Structure formats: C-alpha cells, structure tokens
Amino acid sequence: MAIELSAVRYRYAGASVFALRSIDLRLEPGRVVGVVGANEAGKSTVCLVAAGLAPGVVGGLLEGSVRIDGVETATLRPHELAQRCGLLFQNAATQLSNTTATVFEEVGFGPCNLGLPVAEVGDRAWWALGTVGIEKLAPRDPARLSGGEGQLVALAAVLALRPKYLVLDEPTSELDPAGTSLVAEALGRVARETGAGILLVEHKTDVLARIADEVVVLERGAVALAGAAAPTLADPRLAELGVEPPAAVKLERMVREAGIEWSAALAEAIR
Amino acid sequence: MTRLPDYVVRRPSGFYRSTNPGTKLVVAALEVLAAFLLPGWIGPAVVLAAVLATAAVARRLRGLATFGLAASPIVGSILLVNLFLLPGASDPIARLGPLAPTWSGLWFGLQTVARLLAFSSAIALVYLTTTVDDLLADLSRRGLGRRAIFVVGAAVQMVPLTIERAGEILDAQRARGMDTEGRIWRRARGVLPLAGPVVFGALTEVEERTMALEARAFSAPGRKTLLRVPRNGRIDRFLLWAALLALVALVGIRVAGRLG
Numbered sequence: 001m002a003i004e005l006s007a008v009r010y011r012y013a014g015a016s017v018f019a020l021r022s023i024d025l026r027l028e029p030g031r032v033v034g035v036v037g038a039n040e041a042g043k044s045t046v047c048l049v050a051a052g053l054a055p056g057v058v059g060g061l062l063e064g065s066v067r068i069d070g071v072e073t074a075t076l077r078p079h080e081l082a083q084r085c086g087l088l089f090q091n092a093a094t095q096l097s098n099t100t101a102t103v104f105e106e107v108g109f110g111p112c113n114l115g116l117p118v119a120e121v122g123d124r125a126w127w128a129l130g131t132v133g134i135e136k137l138a139p140r141d142p143a144r145l146s147g148g149e150g151q152l153v154a155l156a157a158v159l160a161l162r163p164k165y166l167v168l169d170e171p172t173s174e175l176d177p178a179g180t181s182l183v184a185e186a187l188g189r190v191a192r193e194t195g196a197g198i199l200l201v202e203h204k205t206d207v208l209a210r211i212a213d214e215v216v217v218l219e220r221g222a223v224a225l226a227g228a229a230a231p232t233l234a235d236p237r238l239a240e241l242g243v244e245p246p247a248a249v250k251l252e253r254m255v256r257e258a259g260i261e262w263s264a265a266l267a268e269a270i271r
Numbered sequence: 272m273t274r275l276p277d278y279v280v281r282r283p284s285g286f287y288r289s290t291n292p293g294t295k296l297v298v299a300a301l302e303v304l305a306a307f308l309l310p311g312w313i314g315p316a317v318v319l320a321a322v323l324a325t326a327a328v329a330r331r332l333r334g335l336a337t338f339g340l341a342a343s344p345i346v347g348s349i350l351l352v353n354l355f356l357l358p359g360a361s362d363p364i365a366r367l368g369p370l371a372p373t374w375s376g377l378w379f380g381l382q383t384v385a386r387l388l389a390f391s392s393a394i395a396l397v398y399l400t401t402t403v404d405d406l407l408a409d410l411s412r413r414g415l416g417r418r419a420i421f422v423v424g425a426a427v428q429m430v431p432l433t434i435e436r437a438g439e440i441l442d443a444q445r446a447r448g449m450d451t452e453g454r455i456w457r458r459a460r461g462v463l464p465l466a467g468p469v470v471f472g473a474l475t476e477v478e479e480r481t482m483a484l485e486a487r488a489f490s491a492p493g494r495k496t497l498l499r500v501p502r503n504g505r506i507d508r509f510l511l512w513a514a515l516l517a518l519v520a521l522v523g524i525r526v527a528g529r530l531g
Contacts, residue, residue: 048482057485058478079491087486094476095483099424101404104279105498110487112496113417121496122275139278154483161488 001069003027003050003085003165003197008064010049015060019045021221023064027197029164032187034208034229035201037218038242043201046218047169050199052081068165082110085165086158090173092150095157096142103145103153104129104138110161128160131193132186148179152186159190165197166190172204180204187211209233209246217241279498283405287329287396291507292406293413295397298510301518302393306386308525315385322392331399338395339388346384353380403427409501417495421484436472 003026010020020042027033027050037043048054052073055062066073068084076084089095100106108125116124129135134152137145142153151171158166168187172180188211191198202208208215208229215232217225219241225232232238234249244250248267255262283289306318326335357376364372407424411417484490 051486053482053485057482077490078485079488082486082488082491087482089479089483091476091479094479097421097425097484097487099404099407099421101402102278104276105404108498112498113488113491115491115493115496118275118496118498121498138276157487 001029001164003069003199004065004067005046005050006065006067008049008062008066010045010054010063011061012045012054013059013061019221020049023049023218023221023223025050025199025216025223027165027199029197030191030195031214032191032198032200032212034205034212034215035199035218036203036205036208036215036243037224040220041218041242042221043218044169045221047087047167047199047201051085051087051167052076053078053087056081079114082163083114083161084163085167086161086163088151088155088158088166088168088171090170092145092147092154092174095154096150098143100142102138103134103140103142106142106153107138107156107160110157114161124160124162125156128156131159131190132156133189134186146179148175148182151175151179151183155183155186155190159194163196165199167199167201169201170203171200172202172207180207184210203243205233205244205246206248209248217243275498281499282502283402285329287325287331288400289502290400291501291503291511292397292401292409293503294507294511294514295401296406297514297518299393299397301514301521303390304518304521306389306393308521312382312385315382315389318389318393319385322389322396326392326396326399329396329400331396334399335392335395338391338399342388342391346387349383349387350377350380353377353383405499405501408497408499409503411495411497412500412503417489421489 005023005025008020008023008025009018011018023042023046025033025046035043035046045054048058049062049066052066052068054060056074056076057078062074068076068081073081096106097109100109104125107128108121111121111124125138126135129138132152132155134149134156137149137153142150145153151174155168155171171187172183175183184207187198187200187207190196191211198211200208200212212229214227215225215229216223217232217235217238224241225235225237233246234252238245252262252267255266287295302318302322306314308314309317323332323335326332353376354372355370355376357373357379360373360375360379362374364374364377403424407420410423411420
C-alpha cells in the first residue's frame, strides 16, 4: 500500500527536455515525505505526476511507473484518482470552485460531484472541517477569506473526498508567517488523525522539520538526497542544492562555529 | 447522520426573491422580447411598469436605480446620436449652427432608450433578487450539465474577482508612478497597461483551476448532489408556464407579421 514512483521520467507537452529525469519515490499511508529543491528542480511536476494528473489531465509524456496502491495511475480516471490521492496547489484562490456561497458548501463540492447522499456529504464536510480545525469558518463566504484561511478551506475540500494520500504543492508559499503556522499545524493534525500519507513540497524547511518523517531533495528533475528528515535537513550539501536549511540547523552550526558545545538540552531550550 | 446547517438549506424569503430562479429567468426572457417586439411605446412601457412594480414590492428599487445610473453613458449617447443624426428626419426643434436636433430624432431616441432600459432592468431584477448558487442549483435540478453550470457560475463570480484584481494592479502601477488621473486620454493611457496583466493573469490561472477542479472529482459521471433545492411551488410553475406560453405566442405573432 503506497504511492510508488519508479524510474519516472516526464516531459511536458511541447517541451524538448524532461522536467523529471529520474525519480524513485515511495509514500506510505501515515508517513509525511517532504520534497525540497531549487527552482526548476521539478517539485511541482512531481506533485502532478504522483497525483496522476500528469499526463492524464495535463498531457505530456511519462516513462516509468506511477502506482497508487498497486494500480497504475494511467488506468484511473480523474475522479477515481481524486478519491485516492488529493492534490493541493499553492494558490488558495484558484482552488475554490467559485460556485458556492459558504465554506461548508465549498468543502462539500467534491462529495457532491461524486453524487453521494446529502447526509454523507454533510458528514464528510463536517469531518473535513473538524480535522483541519476550521468549523468556525463553515458559514463564511469562501471568496472573503484570508490567504491562510483559504488554503485551509482548500485542504478541507480535498480531504472531504477521503483520499488515502495527499500531495501538497507548496501550500504555504503565498502565506505570511501566521498563515504558514496555521497550515503547518493543520497538516500535522491531518497526518496524525487521518493516517493519510502526505507528500509535501515545501521550500520552508522549518515546516518540514516540524512534520516530515522523510525528506527528498530534488535537483534538475532527479533525486539528489533522500532519507530521514532530521539528518537530511542537516546535510551540509543542502546549500549546494539551493535549499536553505531549517533555522534550528543554522543556529546549531553557528553555535558550534562559536566554539560552544551543542547539547540536546540546548536544542530543546531553543525549540 | 448529520443535518445540514441552516445557512446551507436556507430559502430566500420575500416577494419575488423567493420565486423559483428558473421561473424568474423565463419571465425576464419574456420581458426582454416584449420590450423589443411590441411596437411603439407599448413594449417598453409595459415592461418597465412591470419591472418597476415588482422591484418596488421586492424592495429592490434602489439596486435597480444603481443599474440605471450605470447605463446613463450609453443612454446619453443614444439620445444625442438620434437627436442630431437620425437619417431622414426633417422636423428641426432648433438650429444650433451646423447642427439641427429634430423632434423625430428625439422621439426615436427616447423610445430606443426606453427599450434599452426595459431590457436591462428586466435582467437586472433577476440578478438583484436571485443568488448565484440558487440559480445554479435550480439549473442543475432542471438537468443542465455540470460543465455548463460551472461556466455560468464561474463567469458570474469572476466579475467581482476580476474587478478586485484590476484594482490591485492599478494600485501597484500607481505606486510605481503611473499617472491614471486627469483627462480622459491620460486615464486611457493608464488603463491600457492594466488590461495585459488582468487578462493574461486570468488565462494563466485557468490551467490551475482546471486541475484543482479535477482534483475534486468534477468530471465524475452521474448526477451531482444538490445540498439545497430552490422552491418550485404551484405558483412558480404556473408563472413559468404562463411566461413560456406568452413568449411563444409573442414570437409567433411577430413572425406572422401581426405586430406591425
């Protein structure tokens, strides 16, 4: 049971070069895998491929194998993929349907598309709102939310389809620190409470340090580094790969460079 | 089993606001056709009287007045063009140098304006008395495809969002020193650079919107669930069929050449 990308190469329609050159990646339920990398490293493309939208909806050429729970994504239709793997983009505004008057209805939009009974749509909407922690937003107009709130609504809307996996493409990139914190807390809660596997593309490595179990570093469409989150985010090669390490790692280096002994107690005190 | 919250199952209340959205659309279509097909002053006068009376009872006269105000530039230009330039008019009101406003030009201009106002106020009344989601829910209930419904809904909802975005871009350009105040040509010069970012920004978002919709099972087969079913009582149905019959009769009589 997992999302598995094996020897994946992917080229967008009309492009001459492969955006993904060699990707092997595995996401199991209950795990949070972070993906980082410099611009043009292929992070967003990995999201589209893992969620099955590329090449299914986007077009292009895919080589290798992308499977969700053993089923090739190429054999699944978009609505079937949506129930297995939810996808969240950077911009909250473009993810709203623009056809609903309240956040509750916006979250229920996906289940309604599936033609589920009204009672189940209600159950799922309340469950998703509760899991993300935004029940209070339910009566609000989705078009009148802050960036952070909008992103949480988009997350709840994806969750309402009850996918076993979530693929999140830089969900905090357009948010201020308060919005980032809101979304990071919600993601941690979702990971704990739903048991969903989360593939989180995020250039804010502090967020990954908080919630990721593993981290994959991409460079020009290939995996450059991969492993458990803490050692990978502390790897000195990170800077060469265009990734800024988390603040705690930078602080630790500064402390060591100053000749002060680094200890677990000090790390805990800083945290 | 969860009960849906009241703000989701809400029903609009009040005269005409609670009327079925589909019925209101057909009534508006009848009014639009009547305003243009009935000869002379009868069409626009009857339609304007009906729309104004309905708006007054529905307490939407102020909103209608705002729409009327927004139409004033086009109303003014229609009047001026007909007043001075109606072909074949030879009954001058006065001589103003090379220009000669005519009685028949004034009369024709006023009638055209009346038709335009009748047409636009009939549509505006639907907008003022119906929420977009109620309209979409009713169209969906009547079997309109989900793609068509989405296009209608997204197009209507995109208008205020696009205006908001245009405002943000305008502010950004002003902050960088672009002059958007003053004479008309200067304002126009400021608006042109605005058009590019607004249009191209909207286009680049289309792909992401499409993918986001697919990620929410938009293309799932079968009928979509409706969380709220708009009222469609006996009066709504009677009004709908009466308006439809009147509409067909009006078009039939016009085609038969009986309306002059």
